[in-house]
Amino acid sequence: MKYRFALYWCFFLVFTTSFSQQGVDFISGSIDISIDPYQEFIKGSVRYGFKTSNKADSIVVDARKLNILNVRVNKKNANFSYDGNRLVVYKNIKANRSYNLKIDYEANPNKAVYFIGWDDEDPYNNQVWTQGQGKYSSHWVPGFDDMSEKLVFDLQISFNKDYEVIANGKLIESQVSDSIKTWHYAMEYPMSSYLLAFAAGSYQSQITQSLSGIPIQQYIYTDRVDDYEPTFRYSKEIMDFLEAEISVPYPWQNYKQLPARDFLYAGMENTGTTIFSDGYLIDSLAFSDKNYVDVNAHEMAHQWFGNLVTEFGAKDHWLHEGFATYYSLLAQKEIFGEDHYYWKLFEMAERLKDGKGEALIDPSASSLTFYEKGAWALVILRDRVGDIAFRKGIQSFLETYAFSNAGIADFIKSLQAYTPYELSYFEAEWLQAVDFPADIVINFLKENNASIRQWLVLRRELTTSSDSNEVVIKRYWTENASIFLKKQILSKFTKSLSVEFLKEIFDSGQPELRKMLAVYLDRIPPELRNEFRSLLDDNSYITRENALFKLWVYFPGDRVEYLDRTSGIYGLPNYNIRILWLFLAILTQEYETPDTKAIFRDELFGYTSPDYPYEVRQNAFTIITEVFELPDQNLKDLVNASVHDVWQFRSFARQLLNDLLKDEKQKVRLRELAVELNEEEKRFLTKQLDVK
Numbered sequence: 001m002k003y004r005f006a007l008y009w010c011f012f013l014v015f016t017t018s019f020s021q022q023g024v025d026f027i028s029g030s031i032d033i034s035i036d037p038y039q040e041f042i043k044g045s046v047r048y049g050f051k052t053s054n055k056a057d058s059i060v061v062d063a064r065k066l067n068i069l070n071v072r073v074n075k076k077n078a079n080f081s082y083d084g085n086r087l088v089v090y091k092n093i094k095a096n097r098s099y100n101l102k103i104d105y106e107a108n109p110n111k112a113v114y115f116i117g118w119d120d121e122d123p124y125n126n127q128v129w130t131q132g133q134g135k136y137s138s139h140w141v142p143g144f145d146d147m148s149e150k151l152v153f154d155l156q157i158s159f160n161k162d163y164e165v166i167a168n169g170k171l172i173e174s175q176v177s178d179s180i181k182t183w184h185y186a187m188e189y190p191m192s193s194y195l196l197a198f199a200a201g202s203y204q205s206q207i208t209q210s211l212s213g214i215p216i217q218q219y220i221y222t223d224r225v226d227d228y229e230p231t232f233r234y235s236k237e238i239m240d241f242l243e244a245e246i247s248v249p250y251p252w253q254n255y256k257q258l259p260a261r262d263f264l265y266a267g268m269e270n271t272g273t274t275i276f277s278d279g280y281l282i283d284s285l286a287f288s289d290k291n292y293v294d295v296n297a298h299e300m301a302h303q304w305f306g307n308l309v310t311e312f313g314a315k316d317h318w319l320h321e322g323f324a325t326y327y328s329l330l331a332q333k334e335i336f337g338e339d340h341y342y343w344k345l346f347e348m349a350e351r352l353k354d355g356k357g358e359a360l361i362d363p364s365a366s367s368l369t370f371y372e373k374g375a376w377a378l379v380i381l382r383d384r385v386g387d388i389a390f391r392k393g394i395q396s397f398l399e400t401y402a403f404s405n406a407g408i409a410d411f412i413k414s415l416q417a418y419t420p421y422e423l424s425y426f427e428a429e430w431l432q433a434v435d436f437p438a439d440i441v442i443n444f445l446k447e448n449n450a451s452i453r454q455w456l457v458l459r460r461e462l463t464t465s466s467d468s469n470e471v472v473i474k475r476y477w478t479e480n481a482s483i484f485l486k487k488q489i490l491s492k493f494t495k496s497l498s499v500e501f502l503k504e505i506f507d508s509g510q511p512e513l514r515k516m517l518a519v520y521l522d523r524i525p526p527e528l529r530n531e532f533r534s535l536l537d538d539n540s541y542i543t544r545e546n547a548l549f550k551l552w553v554y555f556p557g558d559r560v561e562y563l564d565r566t567s568g569i570y571g572l573p574n575y576n577i578r579i580l581w582l583f584l585a586i587l588t589q590e591y592e593t594p595d596t597k598a599i600f601r602d603e604l605f606g607y608t609s610p611d612y613p614y615e616v617r618q619n620a621f622t623i624i625t626e627v628f629e630l631p632d633q634n635l636k637d638l639v640n641a642s643v644h645d646v647w648q649f650r651s652f653a654r655q656l657l658n659d660l661l662k663d664e665k666q667k668v669r670l671r672e673l674a675v676e677l678n679e680e681e682k683r684f685l686t687k688q689l690d691v692k
């Protein structure tokens with residue numbers, strides 16, 4: 001998926017307005033909140049313990065758009081001023097003393113806490129979850145947005161007892177009083193506030209354990225328990241691998257992970273409590289098409305790289321994202337093998353070669369640079385210094401800066417102690433330089449992986465040889481050739497292959513190759529009809545979706561058969577098969593009665609509604625607008641989508657809306673519909689209508 005890397009948390013707004021206060025060291029934070037999800041309202045208090053080394057006359061706390069009710073220092077009311085961003089507490093603070101600061105407050109957060117599904121009928125949809133990084137936890141708790149202020153937190157959260165509440169740390173007790181339950185979670189070690197998290201929803205969990213005894217508690221929606229195994233497949237293996245590879249034990253008491261609906265990114269590595277997009281909640285048939293393994297390993301690796309040792313700021317962001325991406329790749333190598341690893345690196349190199357080029361120390365670099373160039377930098381670094389020095393350097397770095405902050409220079413220093421290789425060469429080439437060292441990378445791949453070597457030779461041969469493409473390809477297409485090489489060939493050259501050769505590939509029975517044919521063959525010759533038909537039973541929703549669509553197009557006489565064979569299948573989390581199926585069923589004259597078709601139509605057009613996850617909505621909009629004009633309700637759904645919290649979906653919707661606004665008729669319709677929209681939607685639409 002080409003936009004995958006952009007789905008991790010994105011690097012906006014990295015410069016906090018916060019600053020560390022000289023002479024004041026915050027040690028602990030006890031947060032106590034109750035949440036009313038219907039009003040999107042939080043009432044809370046937070047108590048901070050701090051020590052002083054100097055005297056001062058005020059303390060500053062980040063607090064964004066809160067209602068501050070009361071402030072006490074050592075149990076006495078204190079004067080304060082508040083400008084909507086920063087709370088200044090006036091108090092004569094003496095040197096070398098311990099204090100506590102208690103703040104009572106209310107919040108109606110429009111960021112950092114997200115309330116999903118509370119206005120629709122389905123209680124399974126109801127969720128509350130947080131996103132701290134880039135959004136600031138001080139939207140829901142007065143605190144410290146500076147990443148270098150690390151505290152030991154505990155969280156008490158009161159919520160409707162019919163739901164499950166999850167937060168950082170270990171659940172030490174819970175109490176029920178009437179309809180309200182209070183969950184009390186506590187951390188053992190200090191962490192930055194951007195990693196604070198809680199979530200509430202209809203969750204059930206299962207616990208497994210790492211080899212070292214760390215509880216791994218994994219949550220799933222109560223109506224999706226069958227998907228537990230495929231969704232969380234390899235979690236324990238990843239944890240065991242990371243602990244062994246990094247040689248520093250997992251730093252926190254436990255590890256929890258939970259899916260969230262309409263989550264802003266693929267995943268977020270809150271301390272011990274990863275929240276990830278429920279677009280990765282999959283059944284076992286989907287596993288080969290889309291799975292959580294990469295994101296799972298990435299967020300888990302952050303528990304060391306980012307959470308245990310935290311950057312000072314964006315110029316050190318390589319230490320978070322480059323490292324998490326690299327360790328995820330290593331975990332995938334352990335699980336899926338060497339070819340998987342090197343071909344992923346190859347794909348990343350191709351993207352980076354085509355990219356505009358950015359230095360890894362550039363604080364405003366893109367995710368492509370921080371994640372993928374960042375991972376490549378570590379691959380090459382390890383190659384230069386050798387495994388032993390690399391692992392010792394990593395271990396020493398993590399141990400030296402544990403539970404505190406570090407910059408790139410600190411990492412280099414840690415590693416330099418174990419290697420005679422002059423690391424300043426590496427720094428100049430990989431961290432400071434803008435250009436991606438493509439030649440170095442390609443040579444590395446050629447030296448280390450036979451199938452990539454073959455691909456590069458084959459690709460050259462195809463342009464220079466006087467033989468046909470197929471003749472050249474067949475020289476490499478041996479029985480024990482790598483499946484990755486074959487997939488790569490099919491992704492580029494399917495169109496130059498003869499029907500006989502394609503038949504052989506179909507008959508090989510290799511699902512990954514059959515999928516490539518389903519996706520990359522544009523025209524289906526009549527001789528391949530039976531082969532294509534057989535794809536409808538393959539264990540891949542992508543294969544089935546492509547087969548259904550192409551069979552429907554190229555063999556119209558059998559449309560009823562294809563529809564019958566695929567009815568009732570939903571497919572991937574974006575309902576790829578169901579939505580396509582409804583669309584084709586509506587368009588197939590001889591299929592079903594007009595009454596049934598009306599039901600299909602209602603279902604298809606209903607999928608653009610906010611009742612569904614954004615991936616489903618996006619897919620429905622895409623398919624419906626291929627042929628149909630959007631009815632009023634869908635137009636309203638489109639405006640709603642244009643102000644959605646997930647930026648990929650929001651920009652998709654805005655693009656579609658802009659296209660519609662070029663048509664005078666649609667513009668008039670939208671103008672009339674504006675009265676039926678909520679304030680935020682109306683404001684957005686009015687602006688669009690004025691511009692156009």
Ligand SMILES: [Zn+2]
Pocket residue numbers: 008009298302320321324
């Ligand atoms: Zn990350």
